[in-house]
Amino acid sequence: MERNNLYPIFLKTSQLHILIVGGGYVAEEKLHFLLKSSPDARVTMVAPFFRPETSRIADRHQVRRIKEPYHPEHLDGQHLVIATTDDPQVNLQVYNDCRQRHLLVNVADNPPLCDFYMGGIVTKGHVKVAISTNGKSPTTAKRLRQFFEAILPEDISLLVQNLHAYRKTLGGSFEDKVVKMNEITRPLVEDQT
Numbered sequence: 235m236e237r238n239n240l241y242p243i244f245l246k247t248s249q250l251h252i253l254i255v256g257g258g259y260v261a262e263e264k265l266h267f268l269l270k271s272s273p274d275a276r277v278t279m280v281a282p283f284f285r286p287e288t289s290r291i292a293d294r295h296q297v298r299r300i301k302e303p304y305h306p307e308h309l310d311g312q313h314l315v316i317a318t319t320d321d322p323q324v325n326l327q328v329y330n331d332c333r334q335r336h337l338l339v340n341v342a343d344n345p346p347l348c349d350f351y352m353g354g355i356v357t358k359g360h361v362k363v364a365i366s367t368n369g370k371s372p373t374t375a376k377r378l379r380q381f382f383e384a385i386l387p388e389d390i391s392l393l394v395q396n397l398h399a400y401r402k403t404l405g406g407s408f409e410d411k412v413v414k415m416n417e418i419t420r421p422l423v424e425d426q427t
């Protein structure tokens with residue numbers, strides 16, 4: 235059976251510059267979920283036209299907007315790029331320009347032109363779960379996100395905070411701490427071990 239070989243990483247979006255090319259529906263969806271997970275992300279958008287709702291979301295989060303057609307210079311200083319225009323030629327140009335500069339790029343409606351995919355994301359305090367279907371079914375990613383949003387308890391973050399505090403009280407070597415941390419958390423998975 236085919237399996238998902240993608241490697242998820244958790245980006246520090248407050249230290250990175252993300253460019254969204256396009257200002258339509260797809261741009262708005264990508265922006266919405268990016269900011270829902272990472273309200274402190276440093277985002278720039280470039281497009282000749284922005285949807286009013288996109289502008290409202292952008293204003294709330296200090297998203298920089300450049301009201302002009304895409305130009306390769308817009309890639310200067312960016313780390314990650316998401317192309318969402320309704321012009322496949324422009325999306326392809328963004329992809330090629332990014333590859334040339336070794337920038338990670340996502341062409342939202344064209345999985346083969348993606349170095350990375352956006353995922354379904356659940357955040358409960360310090361805890362974050364990211365979901366991918368290998369680009370096969372974004373709707374399933376959305377449904378799984380809704381499922382985990384409902385079943386993960388709100389106070390799961392308290393558990394993480396308490397364990398963080400407890401670890402600080404432990405003496406002994408690194409190895410001793412590993413043993414103690416594993417002992418105290420064993421009941422969480424008791425039935426599955």
Ligand SMILES: C[C@@]1(CC(=O)O)c2cc3[nH]c(cc4nc(cc5[nH]c(cc(n2)[C@H]1CCC(=O)O)[C@@](C)(CC(=O)O)[C@@H]5CCC(=O)O)C(CC(=O)O)=C4CCC(=O)O)c(CCC(=O)O)c3CC(=O)O
Pocket residue numbers: 263264267268340341342343344345348350351352353354355365366367368369370371372373375376377379
């Ligand atoms: C490959 C990927 C690239 C990328 O965008 O990164 C991609 C691609 C495409 N999306 C399409 C459509 C839809 N996308 C959604 C929703 C989401 N899409 C997201 C991610 C991804 N979408 C990446 C793969 C993720 C994975 O691995 O699973 C989510 C998880 C995250 C986010 O957007 O931030 C977000 C849910 C967020 C949430 O709710 O939590 C819905 C559901 C809905 O709106 O109800 C629909 C309508 C249903 C449908 O049409 O299937 C199409 C078809 C376009 C066409 O017809 O051409 C393509 C292109 C194609 O598949 O070929």
Ligand SMILES: NC(=O)C1=CN([C@@H]2O[C@H](COP(=O)(O)OP(=O)(O)OC[C@H]3O[C@@H](n4cnc5c(N)ncnc54)[C@H](O)[C@@H]3O)[C@@H](O)[C@H]2O)C=CC1
Pocket residue numbers: 255256257258259260261280281282283284285302303304318319320321322324343
């Ligand atoms: N809206 C949706 O749910 C879906 C859209 N798609 C596809 O995704 C693409 C984008 O869709 P939408 O966001 O709905 O389109 P849209 O028409 O809402 O937005 C297109 C955006 O691209 C911008 N744009 C056009 N040329 C540009 C350029 N040279 N430089 C920078 N920006 C430029 C426009 O100003 C506009 O902001 C289309 O190809 C569409 O077929 C696919 C599946 C679903």
